[in-house]
Amino acid sequence: MAHQEGVTADAGDSERVSLMNDPKVRGLVFQVLLIIAVIYLVYSGVTNAIDNLARAGIASGFGFFGERAGFDIGQSFIPYTNDSTYLRAFFVGLLNTMVVAVIGIFFATLIGFIVGLARLSKNYLVQKFATVYVETLRNIPLLLQLLFWYKAVLAILPSPRAGGLEPGVEVVFNLNNRGLYMPRIVPEGGAQFIAYALILAIVAWILIGRWAKKRQMATGQQFPVFLTGLGLFIFLPLIAYLVTGMPLSLEYASLQGFNMVGGWVIQPEFMALLLGLSLYTASFIAEIVRAGILAVSHGQSEAAFALGLRPNLTSRLVVVPQAMRVIIPPLTSQFLNLTKNSSLAVAIGYPDLVSIFGGTVLNQTGQAVEVISITMLVYLTLSLLTSAFMNWFNSSVALVER
Amino acid sequence: MNKKILSAVVGITAVAGLGATAASAATLDDVKAKGFVQCGVSTGLAGFSAPNDAGDWSGLDVDLCRGIAAAVFGDAKAVKFSPLSAKERFTALQSGEIDVLSRNTTWTMSRDTQLGLNFAGVNYYDGQGFMVRKSLGVNSALQLSGASVCVQTGTTTELNLTDYFKANGMTYNPVVFEKLEEVNAAYDANRCDVYTTDQSGLYSIRLGLSAPDEHMVLPEVISKEPLGPAVRQGDDQWFSIVKWVHFAMLNAEEMGVTSANADEMLNSTDPNVMRLLGKEGTFGEAIGLGNDWAYNVIKQVGNYGEVFERNVGASTPLAIGRGVNALWSKGGLQYAPPLR
Numbered sequence: 001m002a003h004q005e006g007v008t009a010d011a012g013d014s015e016r017v018s019l020m021n022d023p024k025v026r027g028l029v030f031q032v033l034l035i036i037a038v039i040y041l042v043y044s045g046v047t048n049a050i051d052n053l054a055r056a057g058i059a060s061g062f063g064f065f066g067e068r069a070g071f072d073i074g075q076s077f078i079p080y081t082n083d084s085t086y087l088r089a090f091f092v093g094l095l096n097t098m099v100v101a102v103i104g105i106f107f108a109t110l111i112g113f114i115v116g117l118a119r120l121s122k123n124y125l126v127q128k129f130a131t132v133y134v135e136t137l138r139n140i141p142l143l144l145q146l147l148f149w150y151k152a153v154l155a156i157l158p159s160p161r162a163g164g165l166e167p168g169v170e171v172v173f174n175l176n177n178r179g180l181y182m183p184r185i186v187p188e189g190g191a192q193f194i195a196y197a198l199i200l201a202i203v204a205w206i207l208i209g210r211w212a213k214k215r216q217m218a219t220g221q222q223f224p225v226f227l228t229g230l231g232l233f234i235f236l237p238l239i240a241y242l243v244t245g246m247p248l249s250l251e252y253a254s255l256q257g258f259n260m261v262g263g264w265v266i267q268p269e270f271m272a273l274l275l276g277l278s279l280y281t282a283s284f285i286a287e288i289v290r291a292g293i294l295a296v297s298h299g300q301s302e303a304a305f306a307l308g309l310r311p312n313l314t315s316r317l318v319v320v321p322q323a324m325r326v327i328i329p330p331l332t333s334q335f336l337n338l339t340k341n342s343s344l345a346v347a348i349g350y351p352d353l354v355s356i357f358g359g360t361v362l363n364q365t366g367q368a369v370e371v372i373s374i375t376m377l378v379y380l381t382l383s384l385l386t387s388a389f390m391n392w393f394n395s396s397v398a399l400v401e402r
Numbered sequence: 403m404n405k406k407i408l409s410a411v412v413g414i415t416a417v418a419g420l421g422a423t424a425a426s427a428a429t430l431d432d433v434k435a436k437g438f439v440q441c442g443v444s445t446g447l448a449g450f451s452a453p454n455d456a457g458d459w460s461g462l463d464v465d466l467c468r469g470i471a472a473a474v475f476g477d478a479k480a481v482k483f484s485p486l487s488a489k490e491r492f493t494a495l496q497s498g499e500i501d502v503l504s505r506n507t508t509w510t511m512s513r514d515t516q517l518g519l520n521f522a523g524v525n526y527y528d529g530q531g532f533m534v535r536k537s538l539g540v541n542s543a544l545q546l547s548g549a550s551v552c553v554q555t556g557t558t559t560e561l562n563l564t565d566y567f568k569a570n571g572m573t574y575n576p577v578v579f580e581k582l583e584e585v586n587a588a589y590d591a592n593r594c595d596v597y598t599t600d601q602s603g604l605y606s607i608r609l610g611l612s613a614p615d616e617h618m619v620l621p622e623v624i625s626k627e628p629l630g631p632a633v634r635q636g637d638d639q640w641f642s643i644v645k646w647v648h649f650a651m652l653n654a655e656e657m658g659v660t661s662a663n664a665d666e667m668l669n670s671t672d673p674n675v676m677r678l679l680g681k682e683g684t685f686g687e688a689i690g691l692g693n694d695w696a697y698n699v700i701k702q703v704g705n706y707g708e709v710f711e712r713n714v715g716a717s718t719p720l721a722i723g724r725g726v727n728a729l730w731s732k733g734g735l736q737y738a739p740p741l742r
Contacts, residue, residue: 056496056518057635071560072576082564154591177593178550178575257548258538258595259575268593269577349579349588355555359489359580363556366517368493 049369064365065090071360073351075267086361093356094378100273100352101339101382107278108338109331112285119290130286138283143344145280150272150348153177157268160260170252174260177268181253184264190244197240198233205229269350273342281338285331292327293319324397332390336383343379353378429501429633429640430474430690438480441467442500445485445582448606449714449722450506450526459483463504465709466525466631468702469647470502473695478702487581489556492517495634502644504631506600508558513632522644524630525706527726527735529623530562531601533608536618538595543622547572552585552594554578559599562625586610600627605720642689650696652738653678654705656729661704664697677741685741696741706736 019025053060065087072082076092077099118130137145157177165171174181205225212223241248253263296319304314345352346359353375362371433439443451443463451461459481468478484500495503496518506528507513509521532543540546543566553560555578567574577594579585589597590611597604604619611617631648633641654660657675659667667675676682679700680693687693703709707729714722728734 053518055636057515058496058518059516070564072564072574074576074578082568151587151591154588154593159592177591258546259548259550261548346580347584349577349584351578355578355580359555360560360578363489363492364561366492366513368496 053369058366060367060370062370064361064367064370067365069361069364071364073356074349075270075351086365089361090353090357090374093351093353096351096356097339097342097345097353098382100270100277100342100345100350104274104277104281104338104342105335107274108281108285108334111278111282112334113289115282115286116289116293119286120293134283134286136283137280138287142276142280142341143347146272146276146344146348149275150269153268153272153275160255161258165255167255167257170254170262172252174253176260178259179265179267180271181260182264182266183250183252184262186249186251188247188249190247193244194237194240194248197236201229201232201236204232204236267350269345269348272348273345273350277338277341280341281334284334284337288327288330288334289323291330292323295326296322321397322399325394325399328390328394328397332387332394335386335390339382339386340379429637430643433474433501433640437475438482439467439471439474439502440482440484440500441470442484442486442491442494442503442505443467444505445487447506447582447603448609449602449718449720450606451483451485451504460713462526462709462713463506463631465703465713466504466648466651467502469651469699470644472698472702473643473647473650473691476692476694476698478698487556488554489580492519495519495632498634501640502631502633506603506629507632508600509628509630509632510558518635519632520635520641522631522633522641523648524628524735525648526602526629528600528602528627528629530559530598530625530627531604531623532620533589533597533604533617534595534620535592536616540620543620543624544570544572546574546596548574549595550575550577550593551596551598552577552579552589553598554582554585555580557599558625558627563598566624582607600629602714602720602722605722609719639690643691646689646741647695647699648706649738650678650699650741651703651706651709652729652736653741654696654700655707656731656738659700659705660708661701664701668697674741683742 050060066085068082069084069086069089070082071089073080073089073092075096077095078088078092080088080092115130115133118126119134121127121130154177157175160174160176160178165174171181172183205228208223208228209225212225216222251262251264253260253265255261300318300322301314304318305311309317342352343354346355349355358371358375362368365371441464443459443461446452447461449461451459451463454460464483467481467483471480472478474480484494486494486500486503486505491503491505491507492513494500502522503519504525506526507521508528509524513519514521532546534540534546547567551563551574553563553576560576560578563574563576574596577588579588585597585599586607588594597607599607601619601623608614608617608619631644633644653674657672657678659675659678664679668679668681670676670679673682677685679697680686680695684693686695689695692698704712710724710727711717714720716723724732724734726735728736730737
C-alpha cells in the first residue's frame with residue numbers, strides 16, 4: 001500500500017525511486033553481467049584448452065603453416081607440389097571447395113528453376129516428372145546420393161587402358177573412370193588481348209542496356225539490346241583473335257602408360273560431387289520457385305493481360321519481380337546449404353578443404369584445435385559472404401513501396 | 403524475468419568453473435572402476451583387428467588389448483573395442499575416449515613427441531608396399547610412374563608415397579580417402595592402378611577384394627613401419643602395464659611357456675619362468691596388478707608366437723611368415739627386456 005501511495009503522490013520525482021527498481025538501470029546491470037559472464041566463459045575455455053594441451057604434451061600454435069607439407073594433392077587450381085607449405089595446401093583445399101560450391105550453385109539454380117516451372121506446367125507428363133524428381137531427390141540423404149553417383153560413375157566407365165585407346169594417339173574427347181578428358185586451350189603471346197576484348201564487350205553490353213532503358217523511358221522507342229550485346233560478345237574477341245594472329249592452340253590428351261596425359265580433365269570425384277550437390281539442392285530450389293510464383297496473386301497477371309501485355313512480358317515484368325522477393329531469402333539458405341554440404345566430399349575422395357586441411361594436414365601436424373577452428377571459421381566466412389551478397393541482391397529486387 | 407537472467411548467469415559461470423578442472427591421472431584406477439579396458443582398433447583389417455565369423459573382434463592388435471584386460475582383471479574378455487579411422491585415432495586417445503590405441507599405428511618421432519602419446523613397444527615390424535593388378539604387367543615399383551595411387555588419409559603412408567616417387571623421379575596421381583573401406587572400394591572399382599599401405603595391410607586387404615588372385619603385392623618395401631600400441635603421456639604406471647604385457651608375451655615365447663602348458667609351468671623350477679608366472683618376486687604389484695598378471699595373459703591369450711600364428715601366420719589365409727617378427731634368438735627383431 002505504501003508503495004502505491006508513493007507513486008501517486010510523487011509521480012515524476014525520480015529521486016524517490018530506488019535504482020534497483022529503475023528498469024533502465026536494472027536492464028543495463030544485467031546486460032553488463034551477462035557480457036562479463038560470456039567473456040569469462042570464452043576466456044576460461046581458451047586458457048583451459050591451452051593449459052590442457054600443454055599438460056598433455058601436445059604441440060600448439062600456428063607455426064606449422066610455414067612448414068613443408070610433404071604430400072601430394074590430386075586436383076589443384078593453383079601451382080602446388082609436395083614442397084609447398086601447409087598454407088598453400090590450405091588454399092588449394094579452399095579453392096577446390098569454392099569451385100565446386102560456385103559451379104554447384106549455378107547448376108542447382110538452373111535445374112531448380114526449370115523443375116520448379118515444370119511443376120506448374122499444364123502438361124501432365126512434364127508436371128508429374130518434376131514432382132517425382134523433387135519428391136525422390138529431396139527425401140534421400142545427400143551422403144547416400146553422393147556415394148551412389150560416385151559408384152555409378154566408376155562402375156559404368158571403363159578404365160583408360162580398357163577403353164580401346166591406342167597408346168600415344170591423341171583424342172579430342174574421352175570419358176573413362178579416371179575422368180572426362182577434353183582439349184585444353186593453351187594461350188600464347190598476345191592472348192591477353194582476347195581477354196581484354198571480352199571484358200570490353202561485357203562493359204559495352206551493360207552501357208548499351210542502360211542507354212536503351214533511358215531512351216525508352218524518354219521516347220518510348222525500343223532498342224534490341226540483347227542481340228547487339230550478343231553480337232559484341234562474340235565478334236569483339238573473334239576480331240581480337242584474328243588480328244593478334246590466332247594466339248591460341250589446343251592440347252589433346254593421349255594414353256601414356258597407366259593414364260591419360262595432357263588435355264583438360266574433370267575428375268570422377270568432382271563429377272560425382274557436382275552431380276550430387278546440384279541435383280539434391282535443385283529439388284529444394286524447385287519447391288521455392290514454385291512457392292514464389294504461386295505467391296503472386298492471379299489477379300496480377302489478369303490485370304497485366306487487361307493492360308494488353310503479352311504473356312512473355314507479363315511474366316517478365318509483373319509475375320517474376322513479385323515472385324523474386326518471396327524466392328530470394330529461402331534461396332540464400334539453399335546456397336549456404338550447398339556450400340556447407342560440399343564438405344561431404346571427403347567421403348568420395350574429392351580433395352576439398354575438409355579433406356586436405358581438416359584431414360591430411362590435421363593428421364600430419366596433429367594440431368586438431370587449430371585446424372578445426374580455422375576450418376570452421378572458413379565455412380562461417382564463406383556463408384556470411386554469400387548471405388551478404390544475397391541480401392544486397394534481395395534489396396535490389398525488393399518492391400519499392402511508395 | 404530477472405530471476406531467469408540471474409540463474410542463467412550463475413549457470414554459465416558454474417559451467418565455466420567446472421570446465422576449468424582438468425581430467426588426468428591414473429588410467430588404471432579409471433579402468434578398474436569401469437570394469438573394462440576401452441581399446442581403439444581399426445575399422446576392419448583382417449589379421450590385426452577385425453570382427454570374426456562369430457562377431458567377436460580378433461587379430462594381433464586385438465589380442466594385445468585382451469592381454470591387457472587379462473593382466474588387469476584376470477579376464478581377457480573385459481575389453482570394449484572402438485573402431486577408429488586413421489584420422490580419428492589420436493584424438494580419441496588424447497581425449498580419453500579410449501585407454502589404449504592398438505591399431506596398426508606407426509611409431510614415428512613426431513607422433514611420439516608432439517601428440518602427447520607414448521608408444522609402448524612394437525608388436526609388428528612392417529614396411530610400406532604396393533599392390534597392383536597382375537594384368538598391368540608390372541613387376542617393380544619403379545615402373546609405376548604416371549599411375550593413379552589410392553591411399554588413406556592421415557597416415558605415414560601418404561608421406562612415404564610422396565617421398566618415394568620424388569626420390570625416384572616419378573610422377574603419380576593421388577586419390578585420397580578417409581575410410582579404409584572407401585579406399586578398398588575405389589581400388590576394386592579400378593579407380594586406381596596402385597594401392598599402397600603397409601605390406602601386412604595389403605595382404606589382408608587383398609583377401610577382401612572381389613578377385614584376390616588378380617592382384618599382386620610388389621616386392622619393394624619403401625619404408626620402416628614399426629607398428630605398436632600407444633597410450634597417453636603422463637601416466638607412467640599405465641604405460642608400464644601396456645609395455646610389459648607385450649614384453650611378457652615375448653618372454654613367454656622365448657621361455658617356451660604357452661597357453662596350453664602354462665598350468666604345468668607353474669611347477670617349473672626355472673627362476674625365469676617362476677618370475678614370469680608370479681611364483682617368485684612381486685613384479686605384478688610394482689605396476690599395480692596381481693602377481694599372476696603374466697600368467698593370466700599367457701593362459702588366456704597366449705604367447706607372442708601363438709598370437710602371431712593364430713592371427714596372421716602360415717595357417718591363416720594371410721599366410722605371413724615370421725620374418726623380421728621372429729624372436730631375436732631366431733634371427734628376428736622381437737626382443738623383450740628380461741623380467742627381473
